[in-house]
Amino acid sequence: MTETGVGSGRDLEVGxxxxxxxxxxxxxxxxxxxxxxxxAAAGHAVAAAHExxxxxxxxxxxxxxxxxxxxxxxxxxxxLGPLATRYATVGAVLDASVAELDAVPGVGERTAGGAKxxxxxxxxxxEQSTRVALRLDPPTAEDGDPGRHDPGTTGLLTALYRLxxxxxxxxxxxxxVLRIVAELPALVRGAAPMRGRIRHLFAGAGRxxxxxxxxxxxxxxxxxxxxxxxxxxxxxxxxxxxxxDPDPQTLWRDFEQRAARYNAVLAGQVDLGxxxxxxxxxxPADIxxxxxxxxxxxxxxxxxxxxxxxxGARFALVQRRCMLGDxxxxxxxxxxxxxxxxxxxxGGKHFLVVCPASVLINWVREVGAxxxxxxxxxxxxxxxxxxxxxxxxGDVGVTTYETLRQLQLPVDLPLSLLVVDEAHYVKNPxxxxxxxxxxxxxxxxxxxxxxxxxxxxxxxEFRNLVAILNPALxxxxxxxxxxxxxxxxxRAVAQVYLRRNQVDVLTELPELxxxxxxxxxxxxxxxxxxxxxxRGHFMHMxxxxxxxxxxxxxxxxxxxxxxxxxxxxxxxxxxxxxxxxTVLDVVHRCLAVEPAAAPTVFGPLTGDTAAAQRQQLVDxxxxxxxxxxxxxQIQAGGVGLNxxxxxxxxxxxxxxxxxxxxxAVARAHRMGQVRSVRVHRLxxxxxxxxxLLQILGLKSALFDSYARRSxxxxxxxxxxxxxxxxxxxxxxxxxxxxDERRRLEPDTLHEPAAVESVDLETDRRG
Numbered sequence: 001m002t003e004t005g006v007g008s009g010r011d012l013e014v015g016x017x018x019x020x021x022x023x024x025x026x027x028x029x030x031x032x033x034x035x036x037x038x039x040a041a042a043g044h045a046v047a048a049a050h051e052x053x054x055x056x057x058x059x060x061x062x063x064x065x066x067x068x069x070x071x072x073x074x075x076x077x078x079x080l081g082p083l084a085t086r087y088a089t090v091g092a093v094l095d096a097s098v099a100e101l102d103a104v105p106g107v108g109e110r111t112a113g114g115a116k117x118x119x120x121x122x123x124x125x126x127e128q129s130t131r132v133a134l135r136l137d138p139p140t141a142e143d144g145d146p147g148r149h150d151p152g153t154t155g156l157l158t159a160l161y162r163l164x165x166x167x168x169x170x171x172x173x174x175x176x177v178l179r180i181v182a183e184l185p186a187l188v189r190g191a192a193p194m195r196g197r198i199r200h201l202f203a204g205a206g207r208x209x210x211x212x213x214x215x216x217x218x219x220x221x222x223x224x225x226x227x228x229x230x231x232x233x234x235x236x237x238x239x240x241x242x243x244x245d246p247d248p249q250t251l252w253r254d255f256e257q258r259a260a261r262y263n264a265v266l267a268g269q270v271d272l273g274x275x276x277x278x279x280x281x282x283x284p285a286d287i288x289x290x291x292x293x294x295x296x297x298x299x300x301x302x303x304x305x306x307x308x309x310x311x312g313a314r315f316a317l318v319q320r321r322c323m324l325g326d327x328x329x330x331x332x333x334x335x336x337x338x339x340x341x342x343x344x345x346x347g348g349k350h351f352l353v354v355c356p357a358s359v360l361i362n363w364v365r366e367v368g369a370x371x372x373x374x375x376x377x378x379x380x381x382x383x384x385x386x387x388x389x390x391x392x393x394g395d396v397g398v399t400t401y402e403t404l405r406q407l408q409l410p411v412d413l414p415l416s417l418l419v420v421d422e423a424h425y426v427k428n429p430x431x432x433x434x435x436x437x438x439x440x441x442x443x444x445x446x447x448x449x450x451x452x453x454x455x456x457x458x459x460x461e462f463r464n465l466v467a468i469l470n471p472a473l474x475x476x477x478x479x480x481x482x483x484x485x486x487x488x489x490x491r492a493v494a495q496v497y498l499r500r501n502q503v504d505v506l507t508e509l510p511e512l513x514x515x516x517x518x519x520x521x522x523x524x525x526x527x528x529x530x531x532x533x534x535r536g537h538f539m540h541m542x543x544x545x546x547x548x549x550x551x552x553x554x555x556x557x558x559x560x561x562x563x564x565x566x567x568x569x570x571x572x573x574x575x576x577x578x579x580x581x582t583v584l585d586v587v588h589r590c591l592a593v594e595p596a597a598a599p600t601v602f603g604p605l606t607g608d609t610a611a612a613q614r615q616q617l618v619d620x621x622x623x624x625x626x627x628x629x630x631x632x633q634i635q636a637g638g639v640g641l642n643x644x645x646x647x648x649x650x651x652x653x654x655x656x657x658x659x660x661x662x663x664a665v666a667r668a669h670r671m672g673q674v675r676s677v678r679v680h681r682l683x684x685x686x687x688x689x690x691x692l693l694q695i696l697g698l699k700s701a702l703f704d705s706y707a708r709r710s711x712x713x714x715x716x717x718x719x720x721x722x723x724x725x726x727x728x729x730x731x732x733x734x735x736x737x738x739d740e741r742r743r744l745e746p747d748t749l750h751e752p753a754a755v756e757s758v759d760l761e762t763d764r765r766g
Contacts, residue, residue, distance in 0.1 A: 018215055022188055024222050029184045031234040032177045038241055039170055042163035046269045049156035053132045056152060061126050062091035067115075074118040082106030083115060093119040131272065132156075134255065134263065135510060135674060154248050157255055157262065161246065164265045164304070169237040172302060172372070173230060184221065190214030259644075260331070260672035263506075264304040284494055287319075294318050296338065297345035303334050303370035308505040313338040315498050321447040321469045323423065325499035328452035328666030330506070333366045336419045336448055340396055341371045343446070348416030349394035352444070354437060355421035357400045361615040363421070367396050379403045380611075401425060401433040409443065418444035423451040426468065427461040438468050452663065462493075469496050502669075511676040512669045517563075518683050519555035524548045529687060533740045538733035539580075541688045541740070542653050546583045556682040557590060560650055563680055564591060564629060567648045571626040572675070575643055577634040577664045578652035581606055587652065588631045600624060603631035618643055634664050643667040647675035652682055654692050656729050686743075691736045 067084045070093070071077075086104050087093050093101065093115055101112035134153065170177060191214040225231040246254065255262050266272075294314040298305075305313070312324055312335040326332050340351040351373075353363055360379055367375040374395035376386045387407065390397040399407060409415070418440055420426065426434035441447045447469060467474035476492060521529060528547040532540035545556040552558065560576070567574045576591075578584050584604040592601040602621045605614055614636065621630040622645035630646065634655065646668045655661045669677040683689040 018191060021215065021218055021222065022191060025184050025188055025218050028222065028225060028231060028234070029180055031231075031238050032180045034238055034241070035166060035170055035234060036177065036181065039163065039166040042159060042166055043269050045159035046156065046163055046266065049152070049159050050132055050266065050270045053152050053156055054130055057132060058123070058126050058130050059091055061130060062094060062123060063089050065090040065122065067093060069122070070115050070118040073121050074114045076110070076114045078111050078114050078118070079106070079108075080111070080115065083111065090119050090122050094123055133510070134259070134266075135676075154251065156266075157251050158245050160262050160265050161251060161254070163269070164261060165240065166237065167265065167304060168302070169233050171304065172299060173233070175299070176230065177234075180221070180225075184218070187214045187218045187221070191218060256674055258672075259674045261304060264306055267306050268304060283315075283498065287315075287494060291315055291318050297342045298338075299345045300341040300372045301338055301370065302372060303337070305334065305338060306331070306505070308500050309335050309338065312498060312500070313342065316446065316448045317342060319495060320445075321441070322496045322498065323449040323451065323465060323469060325451055325497060327499070327501045328663055328670065330500060330502060330670075332450045332452070333363065333421075334370050336421075336450060337367055337370045337373075339446070339448060340367075340373060340417055340419075343416045344373060344395070348445075350390070350413060350415050351394075351396045351417040351419070352415060352440070353396060353398045353419045353421065354401060354404050354440070355398065356425065357402065357611045359421065360398055360400055360611045363398045365615075367398070378407060401436070404440065405432070405436045415440075415444040417446045417448065419448045419450065421450045423449035423465060424461070427464050429464050429467070434464075434468075441468055452659075452666070466493055466496055510669075510673055512665070513676060513678045515678060515680045516683055517559050517680050518685055519545075519559055521545070521684055521687070522548070522553050522555050524550075524553040525555055525684070529684075530744060533737065533744055536737050536741075538688070538737050541737070543578075543580045543583050545682075545684055545687075546580075546586050546652070555684060556652065557586065559682060560587065560652070561590060563648065563650055567629075568627045572648050573621070573624070573627060573646040574629045574648040574650060575646045575664075575668055576629060576631045576650045576652065579634050579655060580653075581633060583652050584631050584633060591629055591631070600628045601631065602628065605630065605632040605636050607633055607636045609636060621645065634660055644670055644673040647673070647677050649677065649679045650682065651679065654681065654683065654689055656692070656732060688736045688740060691739055692732070695732055695735070 067087055067089055068080055069090065071080055083093075083101065083104055083106075087096060087101070096116075098109075098112050098116050101107060101115060102109050104112075107115075134157070191211050222231075245251070291311065291314045294317055296305075296310055296314055296317075309331055312326065312332075316322055316324065316335070316339045324332050324335060326335075336353070340348075343351065353367075355363055357379070360377065364375050364377055367373055374393060376390040376393075376395070376397045377383075378387050378390065378397045378399035383403065387397070391410070391413065420437055420441075426437045428434055429438070449465060449469065451465075463474055473493070473496060525545050525548055529541060529544040532544050546554060548554040548557075564574055564576075576584075576587055578587065581604070584606065588601065588604050602617050605617050609617070617630065621628050622643070630643065634651075644667075649665055649668050651661060651664065665677070665679050669679075683693075
């Protein structure tokens with residue numbers, strides 16, 4: 001806008017335009033202030049509702065502690081018998097005054113004072129340890145009615161819902177919103193001389209120039225706010241402030257579907273008792289200090305990050321080439337998306353994700369759900385067109401290990417970030433996909449490996465991953481591997497490896513109940529098993545319990561059907577995992593007896609199921625109201641897919657790799673799960689199951705010691721027996737077959753017999 005002569009018609013027109021401009025500015029600022037005030041009020045409401053529930057939980061615990069326990073805390077000898085006649089619990093003692101306690105016959109002033117002091121100590125201890133967890137089970141209604149929900153918990157969910165709706169608008173635009181609140185009042189005051197003719201007349205030349213500049217700046221602000229869509233978002237959010245809250249049934253249904261989001265918002269408002277050390281993966285202090293200086297730009301991020309997730313994203317940004325080994329179910333995908341979103345805000349353009357085909361669709365969805373970044377599927381039909389569009393427009397391209405070698409990136413294309421999901425797929429440097437990934441890492445400015453299972457059998461496998469990221473560090477690690485102990489190993493890889501475990505960073509994770517289901521062979525089962533042992537066929541031994549089609553004559557299958565019936569009665573969803581396709585076929589045939597018009601049994605999901613079809617199976621399974629069963633091959637369904645709609649997991653047989661079972665269980669027991677998860681392992685006594693479990697325990701110990709934690713400053717390195725864990729699948733099979741032959745045929749077996757080769761790719765088909 002240019003200033004015209006005083007008193008001209010143009011002057012009066014400009015004055016009117018300025019007044020309209022100032023009204024628009026006032027409306028924009030009012031909207032931002034209202035939203036920020038509403039956000040603060042919602043945050044206070046969350047904190048207050050949470051504190052009410054926490055205090056109620058504290059009182060519940062105290063009401064369950066017998067008054068006799070006061071003697072364990074008090075430093076004095078207390079005569080509590082008379083006191084217990086009127087005050088049976090610690091909670092009751094807390095509710096009474098010292099004078100009331102002293103008035104009980106047989107209770108003196110010393111006992112009354114000592115009891116009260118001891119009760120206060122117990123209360124303080126309970127206060128420190130009590131956490132509020134949002135659950136769907138058991139029934140939350142105080143009267144025990146499963147059809148109702150506890151009003152206090154519903155109140156907390158309501159406050160969280162309000163806050164989450166506001167944060168959806170405010171969080172991605174927080175920096176801009178705060179600038180609007182800070183800058184617009186001064187610009188409005190500065191533009192005041194341009195409001196009308198008289199003011200303009202009496203303003204000096206310098207003041208008029210300042211006013212013109214303020215008007216120009218205001219116009220820029222408002223034009224940008226409208227063209228970017230921010231004004232519309234703010235206005236819509238302000239209008240929604242007047243809408244009523246959802247009814248309790250709708251609210252709890254929304255919580256069931258988006259529990260991770262609710263709990264993330266809660267974690268941002270209240271102290272959940274998590275230590276910084278746990279969220280920081282117990283990394284050395286010098287690395288933590290560097291990460292504290294790294295800011296995380298959330299302009300292009302729509303997810304609410306937990307504290308540990310923000311730390312993980314900053315770890316990837318600062319360390320540049322690293323491995324995020326968070327336990328499965330903690331949201332590694334969201335952390336990677338946060339890294340890409342930050343780099344986008346900093347001017348980065350091209351980000352590439354390499355993953356197994358089974359999780360490609362999930363990656364496409366997650367990027368779209370948690371960020372404003374465009375996502376391009378560089379796999380399958382339309383790949384070439386999508387690749388050309390990604391090269392031209394940038395943002396996130398998602399491809400598979402198999403397709404990676406077909407992508408011809410221009411030599412001069414800057415690759416801001418390479419994310420390699422399920423990075424343990426490239427632990428063997430001799431494979432073609434490992435070599436393809438290694439070559440691509442050299443092209444990328446930053447590299448982020450994601451894997452909840454960075455090693456399975458050998459520390460050397462973990463070192464191979466480190467070598468791709470940092471060859472020089474891998475050479476050093478070689479001198480501090482298993483020989484030096486697990487603590488030395490974790491310290492050596494701290495600059496490239498960060499891991500957090502569920503128990504350390506999630507307070508809301510529901511209980512995980514492991515139930516070994518030991519059965520006895522039926523005569524028919526045992527005949528099949530003995531034949532497999534006699535032939536030395538280990539894989540046939542593993543699936544022998546399902547070779548009898550009639551469930552009455554199949555011990556494991558009969559128990560599986562009982563577990564599914566129990567889940568049906570309780571309207572719970574079930575995941576059934578097996579390594580063998582023939583076992584899946586038998587299980588599916590026995591379960592899928594309902595009309596096809598309303599199926600509740602889905603699958604089998606196998607290695608041959610296309611990626612899009614896998615995701616559709618999971619979606620259809622999750623969409624069923626109440627009970628449903630998904631039958632899946634453990635290698636296919638145990639990686640990358642989110643199945644937290646299920647709360648019952650059945651493992652048809654123990655697996656050769658403990659991490660394979662852990663991955664499968666983590667499909668259900670993960671962030672976002674709102675029910676307790678029960679894992680049933682179907683096992684047969686006096687079979688290969690028992691011997692295999694013994695060996696699996698040794699293999700798990702290696703992973704726990706070397707990979708489950710980041711570096712911890714332990715004083716003494718642990719001693720770890722790694723030899724049994726280094727056994728190959730074939731060696732495990734040979735040992736078990738030999739042992740079983742000696743047990744079943746001690747008089748005929750004098751030398752270890754040859755064992756049929758263990759061909760996993762063939763044998764898993766049964």
